Amino acid sequence: MKAALIGKNIQYSLSPIIHQYISKKYSLNYHYQVIDTDNLKEIDFFSYLFLNITTPYKETMLDIMVKDDVVNNVSATNLVVPKNNQLYAFNTDYLGFLALLKINKINIKNKKIFILGYGGAAKAVAYAIKNENPTIVVKTDAKRKPSNYLVYENLIDEYPDIIINATPNKEVLSKDLFNNKTISSALLIDLNYNPSPTYLMTYFKNSIDGLDMLIAQAFLGVKIAFNNDKIVYEKEDQIKIRKLL
Numbered sequence: 272m273k274a275a276l277i278g279k280n281i282q283y284s285l286s287p288i289i290h291q292y293i294s295k296k297y298s299l300n301y302h303y304q305v306i307d308t309d310n311l312k313e314i315d316f317f318s319y320l321f322l323n324i325t326t327p328y329k330e331t332m333l334d335i336m337v338k339d340d341v342v343n344n345v346s347a348t349n350l351v352v353p354k355n356n357q358l359y360a361f362n363t364d365y366l367g368f369l370a371l372l373k374i375n376k377i378n379i380k381n382k383k384i385f386i387l388g389y390g391g392a393a394k395a396v397a398y399a400i401k402n403e404n405p406t407i408v409v410k411t412d413a414k415r416k417p418s419n420y421l422v423y424e425n426l427i428d429e430y431p432d433i434i435i436n437a438t439p440n441k442e443v444l445s446k447d448l449f450n451n452k453t454i455s456s457a458l459l460i461d462l463n464y465n466p467s468p469t470y471l472m473t474y475f476k477n478s479i480d481g482l483d484m485l486i487a488q489a490f491l492g493v494k495i496a497f498n499n500d501k502i503v504y505e506k507e508d509q510i511k512i513r514k515l516l
Contacts, residue, residue: 272301274496277314278325281307283465285482285516286323289489292512297502299493317353321496323489324349326439329391336360345398347391350492361495364395367488368462370504374483377433377458379403385431387423388438389415392462396435405435410443423448436461436471446474486512 290303329347348360384405462481472478490504
C-alpha cells in the first residue's frame with residue numbers, strides 16, 4: 272500500500288518520517304512518499320490509499336471531490352481518500368491545530384488572536400477557533416479578504432495576546448511589523464516548523480512551532496484512511512517523533 276504528500280517545493284517535508292513511525296507503531300505496512308509537482312493531472316489519485324495535500328493545492332480540485340462538512344466550510348482540504356471510484360476530501364488541519372493547543376496546554380479563551388495569512392491552513396485554524404473571533408491579517412492588495420481582517424501595515428498599532436503565523440511567505444513577514452510589547456509578551460504559534468526556530472520565532476520571547484499540528488493531522492489522516500479509532504496522537508508520540516526529526 273502506498274500514500275503520499277502532494278505539494279510544491281516540499282522536499283523539506285518531515286511527513287515521511289512521521290508516517291514511518293505511525294506505520295510501524297500500528298503495523299499498517301504502508302509506504303509514504305513526497306510528490307513535488309507542478310501538475311496535478313499527472314497523478315493517479317486512485318492508485319493511493321490516501322494523499323495529504325499541502326501548499327499550493329489545498330484549495331484546488333475541490334469541485335471534483337466529495338467534501339465533508341469542514342471542507343465545505345473552509346474551502347480547503349489536506350486529506351484525500353480514494354474510495355468506490357470517488358475522491359473524498361477531508362480537512363484534519365483544524366483538529367491538528369486543536370491538538371497542538373491541547374498538547375502544549377495553551378489556553379485561548381478570551382484572548383485577542385491574530386492569524387497571519389488567508390490560505391488553506393489559515394482558514395482551517397480560523398474555523399477551529401471561530402468562537403474566539405480571531406482577526407485575519409492579509410496583504411493590502413489581497414484579492415480575498417474575510418469580514419474580520421487587518422492589513423499587515425496596521426499590525427504595529429495592535430497588541431494581540433496570540434499570533435498564529437499561517438503563511439510561509441517571508442516577503443510579508445518582518446519583526447518590524449510588530450511593536451516591542453507584542454514581541455516581548457505575545458505568544459507566537461508559527462505553523463512553519465522546518466527549520467525550527469523559524470524566522471519569526473527568533474524574534475519573539477514566547478513561541479512554538481507547528482510541528483505538533485503536522486504530527487497530529489498525520490495521525491488523524493491515517494485514522495480516517497484505515498477507519499481505525501485506535502490511532503491517536505498522544506504525548507509519548509510527541510516525544511518519540513521529535514527525537515527522530
